[in-house]
Amino acid sequence: MIFVARPKESNYPLMNNRPRAGALLLLPGLLLIVFGFAVPSAVMLFSPPGVTPSDVFVRLGEMLSDPYDLGIIGRTLGLGLVVTALCIVLAFPIACLLARSTSRWAGIWLALAVFPLLLSNVVRTFGWLVILGSNGFAGRLITGLGFADEAPQLLYTPLAVVLGLVQLFLPLAVVACYSAVAQVDAGLDDAARGLGASRLRTLWSVVVPLSLPGVVVAATLVFAGSITAYTTPYLLGGSSQRMLATQLFSYSSVTVNWAAASATALVMTVLVFLVSGLSSAVARAKGRVQ
Amino acid sequence: MTAASPTAAPSTASTTAAAAEFIDIRQTFGDFTAVDGLNLTVEQGKITTLLGPSGCGKTTTLRMLAGYTTPTSGTIRIAGEDATRLPPEKRNLGMVFQSYALFPHMTVADNVGFGLKLRRVPVEERRKRVADTLDLVGLGHLAGQRPKKLSGGQQQRVALARAIAIRPSLLLLDEPLSNLDARLRVQMRAEIRRIQAETGLTVVLVTHDQDEALEMSDAMVLMRAGRVMQSGSPAEVFPRPANRFVAEFLGYENFVERDGRLLTVRPEHLEISTGPATEGARLALPATVTRVAYRGVDRHIALTTQGTGDEPVPLIAALRADETGPDPRPGDQVTVVARPDRVVELAG
């Protein structure tokens, strides 16, 4: 976030020495955020219709001791970690190659990595149905090449969910890693090379430590996105790979169990807060060191 | 003093050993030719300066020598070995970047020790060499600091120490002083000369500042549009610029055509006479004073004279401010004269 130093006296016309005018500009936004977001969310999380807060916490307690619910939380976190790791492993090299390229094609490749961010998740995930579905491309490839007599079940497996989520969040990871690597002065690479460091050593000793805060941000975005994503686990995981988001939808819309829905929503919200808190702490600590 | 001269063939190089040689080097980036047919010998134990305006190819030349770009054609030799396609990490050259390029996440000592660590120098020896090098540049007390905390001049010294610590076969300086303020810049010129003398390093310096080049070089190479315009020691080049470009770059301002020859004189060598031409003057031109500017140590007299064509030719004469003698005013008709040994004839 950028903070600019401002003079004590504002010259801004609509609020020339009138803090009240500033408050007036904020008012519609405040009303919307309080009554359209903060209050409904708080009520839903702690006291949904016909449910007392203690019911929510009793359900939460059950959830944290029930093997089925714990399995869902564990699967959500586990798949989230795998997706995050894969996204960083694939995004960081792309970011390095693009940020350090002098080719005129680099801009086009960057645009190709950004473009999926604009495209509907439904459209993007649907491609995996064509590939992994029964009688899909992957199954026929496996049988056609003689690896197996019968196409294995690919859809509704953890692999399918991981592939879908990696596809979904890799563009985000590329963009975040690209910004992180691009802000590392390329002159530092030259300096390290000149002092005798190989490309790999330069990457390890210079580019990685200096872009780490940005990479941590990228990892946080991917992880938080993965553990709350709905479309991809729904289409590719189905009911056999339940994750927190699909479970929350089921409690809200299929079984209509408000207490369980609120407890699940609480778990998701707390996890996201924990992750983003953790990453900003890491980024701050790194920032201090530098 | 022997000049780093452009040589057609390296075998004709002078008696001192060549630390580096460029042979028929061409470097193009797309349609742009950055360096065009460069032949150059960098001599052992001397400071060779590449001098020229921005875009003249001097930085590209240095980057080719360091291995950051590969020439389109031609050969680069370092200490007699073909190094044209050698990656930078295999060249053992020390480079000081214009932006210093200090590693912000390492201390000053770790910056200086980085190259030694890569060379697997044992910890104890590394510590000693880092300390010695920091002492050489006068920064022993800042070893534990981060570069961001240092002033521009101190960062510059760290960059220098880092480049020297690896005992490079050549020290390459890319506009090393351009980010310093004027006073510090002049101090650092002497400092770099001192360090060069103490270490005996061969130095290649890139600069656009002719004063810096004149003061620091053993040999200077003037470049323009990817080609060498003139090279030699400052004492050879300065009084005898080979062409108009070199003359203008070195501060010659008066260009007059006489009998199909192009002559030039520095402003401080033009004299103004109200009488007839002095005996023995090679140049004696009738001129009109257009402007007089007082500048402290001298006065600049702007004049025009009639050239060979229709256009009047502008002249500048610098008269010492305390000099008694003619006191020209705008509009005065005067005669501008120069001693024969002050007039330089240019090739083109």
Place this chain on the structure above:
Amino acid sequence: MKARPIAAALAVLGYVVMLVPILFVVGGAFTAGSTLKFPPEGFSVRWFGEAVANESFSQALTSSLLLAVVSTALALAVGVPVALALHRGHIPGRSLLEGLFLSPLVIPELVIGLALYQQLMIGLKQTSFLALLVGHTVLLMPYAVRVTGASLALADQSLEEAARGLGSSPWHAFRTVTLPLLRPGVMSAGLLGFITSFNNVPLSLLLQSRDFGTLPVTMLDYIQQSYDPVIAAMSTLILAGTVVIAVIAERTVGFTKIFGGIN
């Protein structure tokens, strides 16, 4: 160990994962057969005809476009004044307020959707459209605040002061200096908001009704029931529309700048 070939191999793998599934969708849309297969069986555009003729899709498309346009406009109308107040006004507790306005970005969308479903649709018996409009506006407002705020933060306030110094009235300085400075930010936030709303699933999921459904959720329901090339054709049409948005973005502020935050 060589760094470059490894990096290049990982990068190729990354691009394959990002882009190849999209190619399968496009390939599947042009099949002449009646099942979704890649490589497609023959070439035909009949599934595009079916997609266009499908009434629930065309209704959902209209709903989605309406919702995206109105919620983006509302988010800008509410968010730009907030950005102005935060960056040019003297608001005590500025960073705290900014955090509050950006907080919808942190809460999972499904959670916001459930909250609005309970409070607005069940509690206050409001329509699906109103609930969706509130939800989407809440979701898009942080973009409006952050993106226009960033362009205000970058624009030197001394420009406005210079205009005042040259004799502009405060209102004139605002109109001739501040507003043009805001324009790229507003344009970016608008495109970003439109795309975000149009593609949204988790927030819209619980707020749908039979009368008003968005296109992505309608497609999701369709996929769950039948699995034929109509969805591939519809997806390809959405892809084409997205390319148009990308081109508009590139022509105005810059595509990677808006959607990647890359300058």
